[in-house]
Amino acid sequence: MTPWRRNGWEGGVALAALLCIPSRASAHLVTTGMGPVYDGIAHLLQSPDDIVPVIALALYAGLRGAAAGRRAMFLLPIAWFIGGLAGTHVPGEIAFPLPAISFLVLGGLVAADLRMPVPAVTGLVIILGLTHGFLNGAVLRAGPGTSGLIGMMAVLFVLITLGSALVVSLKKYWSRIVVRVAGSWVAAVGLLMVGWALR
Numbered sequence: 001m002t003p004w005r006r007n008g009w010e011g012g013v014a015l016a017a018l019l020c021i022p023s024r025a026s027a028h029l030v031t032t033g034m035g036p037v038y039d040g041i042a043h044l045l046q047s048p049d050d051i052v053p054v055i056a057l058a059l060y061a062g063l064r065g066a067a068a069g070r071r072a073m074f075l076l077p078i079a080w081f082i083g084g085l086a087g088t089h090v091p092g093e094i095a096f097p098l099p100a101i102s103f104l105v106l107g108g109l110v111a112a113d114l115r116m117p118v119p120a121v122t123g124l125v126i127i128l129g130l131t132h133g134f135l136n137g138a139v140l141r142a143g144p145g146t147s148g149l150i151g152m153m154a155v156l157f158v159l160i161t162l163g164s165a166l167v168v169s170l171k172k173y174w175s176r177i178v179v180r181v182a183g184s185w186v187a188a189v190g191l192l193m194v195g196w197a198l199r
Contacts, residue, residue, distance in 0.1 A: 062167025079129025087137020103190025110183020
């Protein structure tokens with residue numbers, strides 16, 4: 001065997017050995033190492049139990065018109081932050097199937113295109129923000145804390161703004177049906193989650 005081939009073989013074995021070294025795996029990422037604000041952003045974007053209800057709320061606010069979308073745009077991040085601050089004072093995580101209920105209720109509202117008045121939509125926005133923010137605050141307490149909540153506020157503002165504005169801009173009837181079908185899928189997932197929680 002020539003020295004070139006032997007070194008290549010040894011290098012390959014060394015590379016394979018390095019690739020076999022296990023790294024730490026987390027089921028629910030709270031810290032990214034980029035700072036607490038980005039940790040909050042990453043936490044929200046990687047949590048389907050939070051991001052899907054937010055998108056469903058954006059779709060519903062858009063279906064209810066520009067006034068509901070504008071209120072949701074500002075009130076959801078603020079309510080989420082207030083709920084998160086309260087959640088940071090709670091020791092440990094709370095075991096409550098809130099995501100399943102949020103999926104079911106918000107998906108059902110979008111699918112049914114239920115015509116609620118703007119103040120009722122505003123109340124729904126505040127309730128969602130306070131409850132989901134509270135649960136996130138309890139999770140972020142050990143990690144990024146309040147700075148993570150600020151990152152979440154920024155992402156929530158952008159998601160609600162873009163989602164509701166997109167739906168408000170839809171003028172054709174069939175495009176609103178597409179939004180309602182998306183809501184029915186969210187409601188179906190919520191129904192599955194409720195069944196899973198009750199088993």
